[in-house]
Amino acid sequence: MAEFRDRADAGAQLAERLEQLRGTDAVVLGLPRGGVPVAAVVAEALDLPLDVIVVRKLGVPSQPELAMGAIGEDGVRFLNSALVERVGVSPSDVEAVEHRERAVLEARVARFRQGRPRLALTGKIAVIVDDGIATGATARVACRFARHLGAVRVVLAVPVAAAESVRQLMAGSEADEVVHVAAPESFYAVGAHYRDFRPTTDDEVADHLERARRRAATKTAGPERPLGSVADTDEDVVIQTGAVSVGGHLTMPAGAAAVVVFAHGSGSSRHSPRNRYVARVLQEAGLGTLLMDLLTSEEEADRANVFDIELLAGRLEAATHWLTQRPDTAAARIGYFGASTGAGAALWAAGGPDSPVAAVVSRGGRPDLAAAHLQQVRAPTLLIVGGRDDVVIDLNRQAQARLTGCESRLVLIEGATHLFEEPGTLAEAAGHARDWFVRHLAGGLPVADRAAGLPEE
Structure with missing residues (x-):
């Protein structure tokens, strides 16, 4: 079943689908943690800036892997009310889950950004990248947050996604475009499509962002040159x-x-x-x-x-x-x-x-x-x-x-x-x-x- 050896391979394949964004005023935004290694390859391949867009899934208390919604920075929130009602989650349980996940989100923002501001999205194309989509709840919040920050166009890009989730995302208003390498009708889990799906650590996310920051700084200022050298x-x-x-x-x-x-x-x-x-x-x-x-x-x-x-x-x-x-x-x-x-x-x-x-x-x-x-x-x-x-x-x-x-x-x-x-x-x-x-x-x-x-x- 696996289409990708690892997240780096997935990023390389996804970059080929996004080639039309080369040279545009776009910003690649990885979803931590697993989406960031994919996004880093995309950003480097297309010579675009890289940042993170930090969101957290709200899992059903009895089934944490089942997303009943998600939250993002600045209080952005998405809740699947139909699912909440169907599984019988009370408002107080939703509040408790959100409170816990909000604390994690804020800690990760501090860890990843290290005091640096977000890259500006006003008037730009936001390219939101994850390592895959199952339900799409996290992706919806990320798209909403990008619009909240002023993006004029939102592109959601993933190596693999459940076909039904892609249809729902395309029918909604959160993303202007959904780009994927594979979208199988029969979908079990994102990790099933990778040979190597080991967890991404916070340190790895921070390292990808730091390397992207240095690359951008070199591109802007150019490398130091000795006096009298040729440009x-x-x-x-x-x-x-x-x-x-x-x-x-x-x-x-x-x-x-x-x-x-x-x-x-x-x-x-x-x-x-x-x-x-x-x-x-x-x-x-x-x-x-x-x-x-x-x-x-x-x-x-x-x-x-x-x-x-x-x-x-x-x-x-x-x-x-x-x-x-x-x-x-x-x-x-x-x-x-x-x-x-x-x-x-x-x-x-x-x-x-x-x-x-x-x-x-x-x-x-x-x-x-x-x-x-x-x-x-x-x-x-x-x-x-x-x-x-x-x-x-x-x-x-x-x-x-x-x-x-x-x-x-x-x-x-x-x-x-x-x-x-x-x-x-x-x-x-x-x-x-x-x-x-x-x-x-x-x-x-x-x-x-x-x-x-x-x-x-």
Whole structure:
């Protein structure tokens, strides 16, 4: 039954359904606790601010899991009067439950916000995110509260919801739009749709909010730069490749001496949350990144193009030439980061006779798709594979045996499957990629590692 590995995976899938909100005046609001990890992924993937909207379910005294209503900040309250009457809950029992839950709500507001004000919603789009909806009582209160705070449009977004609850929410006036990945008619519990549905702690919620706050502060003020340094490049770009143009996003930290070009796998794009995460790790180490689309939307409609490795490699070569023509990247050393089929394209291009590529990293890649070109690769190559991705492990071992013209290394990430969706596995893979690129493109370990006195491998 499970559609999602964990809340991070659910957030990545939900972000794809909300792509139209990128670049809008929207605020992502997670419902603590479980909705916040989902909302954090959505906010980061769409480059939107993140906050919480704190509400508490009012459970029937004899059946605490059954919601008879919910409460929110500033006294906002929703009560399912029909349910209250049907199960025979007295007004005094309702008052007692609300009093108890109100105390919890106020304590969580203090814990999560740590004295900071709420993000303003006046005139903005409120995107309310939870990890799932059963009855919808909590979601209704959250929507009402967002309108109370001045939101001009309210979007309720969840990975999974009971179909009947979705119909009721769409029939009501609380939300202008309900977005979901799955809405089964037969619905038992939200957790049944996750493989990993471990509880989210208050500390984890606070950590997500703090990281979002820091990201927003960096975006507003920019990173500290030494006197006289050149301003960072952080812009959407268009790259001409043959008869077509593809989109990309170039980021060059001040003083960066190298840039890594990302080649995504099939069904992905420059907006891939996983590649954006890895790119950020590289940027924090002082490396530039170019996230680009390898195909136009029209080309992607033909699945044959997705596996046309020669075509994809040609796009990487065009992007590499484009980088050599820009004043801010002309002198930069170039690396390739390839995922899945993109790794095959990266190694195909790196095996070209005039390739200037100085390092390659493959994550969960298919280097076997460039088999005829592997012996021509001269750039040091790191192959990162999930320890539970058995078929791809064998393909990478066979490919490494053919990488006879360069330094190569195979790293297995314990517990990871093909997409590195398990907790901590993508971060581990990104760390290996960062160290490989810094060593081979920038001549050493990341600043933080050098400061800690860690030896080079």
